[in-house]
Each structure stands twice: as C-alpha cells, then as structure tokens.
Amino acid sequence: MVNRFRPHDLLWGMTPEQLPVDAPGWVIESVGAGQPVVVRRATTAPGQIAVGVRGRLREQRYATSMAITAISRRVMPEDLCHVAPARDLPALRTLAHLRPLLDTCGWVWGVSGSAGFELASGFAALHERSDLDLILRTAQPLSRSQAQVLMMLIGTAECLVDMQLQTPNGAVALREWAGPSQRVLLKNAHQACLVSNPWNPQEQAA
Missing domain, CATH: 3.30.300 (GMP Synthetase; Chain A, domain 3)
Structure with missing residues (x-):
C-alpha cells in the first residue's frame, strides 16, 4: 500500500465502527454504503490520514480521520x-x-x-x-x-x-x-x- 497520500485521493476501507461516536446519521449511512472518503488538507496523528465524508446534499461534508492500515484501495x-x-x-x-x-x-x-x-x-x-x-x-x-x-x-x-x-x-x-x-x-x-x-x-x- 502506498503510504503517501495527497489531497483529493479517494480511499476505501472506512467502516462505521471507525467513526467518532457523535458522527451524524448521514455519515454512518454513507460510510456503511461502502462509499470512499476523500483525502483532505489537515494534519493528523501518526498513522492517521485526514479525510472527508460526502453526503447526498452539497452541505453534507464531514471531516474526520482514518487509520492508514484500514485503507484497502486508493484512486487518485x-x-x-x-x-x-x-x-x-x-x-x-x-x-x-x-x-x-x-x-x-x-x-x-x-x-x-x-x-x-x-x-x-x-x-x-x-x-x-x-x-x-x-x-x-x-x-x-x-x-x-x-x-x-x-x-x-x-x-x-x-x-x-x-x-x-x-x-x-x-x-x-x-x-x-x-x-x-x-x-x-x-x-x-x-x-x-x-x-x-x-x-x-x-x-x-x-
């Protein structure tokens, strides 16, 4: 797995269990449907990558982080x-x-x-x-x-x-x-x- 990610890369492997406990319902739904998350510009803890979750509506954007070891696929x-x-x-x-x-x-x-x-x-x-x-x-x-x-x-x-x-x-x-x-x-x-x-x-x- 390539370990150097860039903004706008799409990543698969995020699951609802990896989300914060206070994540909105639409975020859990999007991730649960198997949608990828997008790499965003932000600093994170070692072993983590800053990502964003997309919802169905334009205003539905959720910032979180993902363990690099959880990534199963990357599309640039x-x-x-x-x-x-x-x-x-x-x-x-x-x-x-x-x-x-x-x-x-x-x-x-x-x-x-x-x-x-x-x-x-x-x-x-x-x-x-x-x-x-x-x-x-x-x-x-x-x-x-x-x-x-x-x-x-x-x-x-x-x-x-x-x-x-x-x-x-x-x-x-x-x-x-x-x-x-x-x-x-x-x-x-x-x-x-x-x-x-x-x-x-x-x-x-x-």
Whole structure:
C-alpha cells in the first residue's frame, strides 16, 4: 500500500465502527454504503490520514480521520481522466470536451470533486448544475500567461470548470493565478495564506 497520500485521493476501507461516536446519521449511512472518503488538507496523528465524508446534499461534508492500515484501495484524480461515465450530464460532457486539450497540455491532470467521486465509485454525485472540478499537477512553475491561456481553453466549456494547481507548497486556484491580483491564496495542510508566488511562498511581490 502506498503510504503517501495527497489531497483529493479517494480511499476505501472506512467502516462505521471507525467513526467518532457523535458522527451524524448521514455519515454512518454513507460510510456503511461502502462509499470512499476523500483525502483532505489537515494534519493528523501518526498513522492517521485526514479525510472527508460526502453526503447526498452539497452541505453534507464531514471531516474526520482514518487509520492508514484500514485503507484497502486508493484512486487518485489522474486515474480518472479516461474513465467512461455512466450518465450524460453537463459536467461529464465538459470533461469529454476538455480531455484532448488537457492530454496535450504537457501537465499531469486529474478529476476531483463530485465528478471524480462519481467516476471512481459509481455513486451518483453530480446533477445538471454541477461544476467540473479538475486538478493540475504543477511541480514546476506555471507562468501567469500560461494560466491565462489555460483559462481561455476551459472557458469554452459547457459548465463552470474549477481547476486547482497542485504545487509542492499547496494548492492555488487557476482562476486566481490567471487573474490580476498580485497575491493569490495558497492552501496547504497547515494554513491558507496570500503569496505572490505559489512555488516560492517566501518571494515578495515586486
């Protein structure tokens, strides 16, 4: 079992018995149905991984932790790029539209959010007005001009596309990095802070 997990990874193996005693009923129901949990950005005790449980409603999100030894399966966002969808919805049609563009962009990309959850698990998580959540693995800096070109490409989509750049220091929204603000919000397991360069958070804006 790979022991290095990243935000947006989906994990199987959580059972109702592993949940806190005060977990809401919908959380117990979701986990009991065999749904995966999603890795989130947070620090935990050794041997644990921070995860979130999804419910049927948008506001049903529950933060907890899971023993690494309990994990039976892991699916990463980049594993889902070419999974055939079982339903015909705007977010999934958008994914099909963007796939050839993203496959040739030179970066590793993946599907997260509701679309990723549905593609990986088979549980219905999308609806007609769902956004499409994507990630881009950017170990090396993506320039603002590159970000603007990418925003133009995804701006042609049928539904709203929310792409996160996954840098070595945390995540930043592509929309922000492509925008005019000198500083953007960088989120990692320890904090969320405004930086001028997500790949070098100590760098000061000119």
